[in-house]
Amino acid sequence: MTFSATTVLVLALIAAVIFAIGIWAYSTANRLDRLHVRSDQSWHALDSALARRAVVARSVAIAIAGPMSDPASADRAKLLSMLADRAERASRSDRETVENQLSAALSAIDIAQLRPQQVAELADAEARVLIARRFHNDAVRDTLALRTRRPVRILHLGGTAPLPTYFEITERATPAASTGLDVDTIRTSARVVLLDDDDRVLLMRGHDPETPDISFWFTVGGGVDPGETLRAAAIRELWEETGHRADPDSLRGPIWRRVAVFPFDGDLIRAEELFFALRVHRFEPRPGNLTAVERRSITANKWCTAADIVALDQSGETVYPYHLDQLMSEAAKVVSTGTDPEVRSIR
Incomplete structure (x- = not known):
């Protein structure tokens, strides 16, 4: 059985296309795997930053609930402590809601009542959450941009890994502004x-x-x-x-x-x-x-x-x-x- 030059050329082109698709699929799958690892790691970093903020929020609650505090401050301290506890125990699906409630409670605190070092700790905790959230959302954006491409979906290059999700909470860019400190x-x-x-x-x-x-x-x-x-x-x-x-x-x-x-x-x-x-x-x-x-x-x-x-x-x-x-x-x-x-x- 012999093949004409045209047939050989066509078969060679088909093989080349299949090979190119295979190389592209392999490299894309590897890239997607790295993006999934990145989004997982960024979530763990964000989770740690949120956990630290909850610890700092609890210490702020203790500070404003001192023996000389007024009833309003005592109520705010109680709410802050409760939300910090809830944030630490919240499931991933409820985390955004609880963390936003904690952000709102922190915004209501008059941090002029706090020692400068405690103001710094709170500002540092909030800054770390801000940075970690942005890194996480950047990782999610890059992962979704590749996962949602039609060829990637058709070839199931994402496997069974769940789609990562954004995490949106309220940010305070200058958490110490109300104290008058620069x-x-x-x-x-x-x-x-x-x-x-x-x-x-x-x-x-x-x-x-x-x-x-x-x-x-x-x-x-x-x-x-x-x-x-x-x-x-x-x-x-x-x-x-x-x-x-x-x-x-x-x-x-x-x-x-x-x-x-x-x-x-x-x-x-x-x-x-x-x-x-x-x-x-x-x-x-x-x-x-x-x-x-x-x-x-x-x-x-x-x-x-x-x-x-x-x-x-x-x-x-x-x-x-x-x-x-x-x-x-x-x-x-x-x-x-x-x-x-x-x-x-x-x-």
């Missing part, structure tokens, strides 16, 4: 995880000028000036705070991203912090050009091991970012391999 919603900070040859990290000890009795430790770094790049800001802050001059190309990263809300010098600051990693030979830090506020608030520095960081936390002097003792090995690996990994969020 909330800086656009501040970006560049920070440096500075490691020596023994993998010790350089930390600065400081305090809020308005609460000098409460000290904490933090990595080198600070705010990015207008028109300045993250890398340039990190190099500048490194010299200003330690006197060390570094080559911008020697920085690795950013490796981490942290959203922080905190009171400082009478203001409530919301900052997005991006962390670089850098290895240097150990040196004795001598500030190059501290600002007036930094001269009042930075009191010491120390090269710390992971055990040192744990000891500082246990002594009551918090180290930022949280869990830095566990993160140091990741920073050390980055500077050792000389790679710039994908930025990931930390606390």
Whole structure:
């Protein structure tokens, strides 16, 4: 049995088309699987952020239900506590409704009654919910955009995985506005995880000028000036705070991203912090050009091991970012391999 050249050509074209469809279907199914994993992970992150907000809401309820509170405040505290409990126990189908009720209850609280640190905790919790919700909805949008395409539906490339769903709750962009405190919603900070040859990290000890009795430790770094790049800001802050001059190309990263809300010098600051990693030979830090506020608030520095960081936390002097003792090995690996990994969020 022989085939004409035309027949062979047609069969070859059909085989090529089938092969191309197979390759497309395989790559699309893999991409869809990754999108489903992303939407699942983003939901878990949102769930954690909502759970933390419920914990903070309960602490706010306790604060406003003190012995000197009026009946109206006591009623609001009772409602807030009840909604926080309900939010923690709600099923996925009821979660939006309950979380929106909790958002409304939080909006009704006069946070001028709260301590500045508690205001910061509430603002931080709400900021994390806002960010996590947006990441989740972005993941859902991308997954649905691919899942709902006709070829994907015809070939059942989504398998039996359920369709992800959006999560919509009320947002308060400036949760501390009613207190009269200035909330800086656009501040970006560049920070440096500075490691020596023994993998010790350089930390600065400081305090809020308005609460000098409460000290904490933090990595080198600070705010990015207008028109300045993250890398340039990190190099500048490194010299200003330690006197060390570094080559911008020697920085690795950013490796981490942290959203922080905190009171400082009478203001409530919301900052997005991006962390670089850098290895240097150990040196004795001598500030190059501290600002007036930094001269009042930075009191010491120390090269710390992971055990040192744990000891500082246990002594009551918090180290930022949280869990830095566990993160140091990741920073050390980055500077050792000389790679710039994908930025990931930390606390």
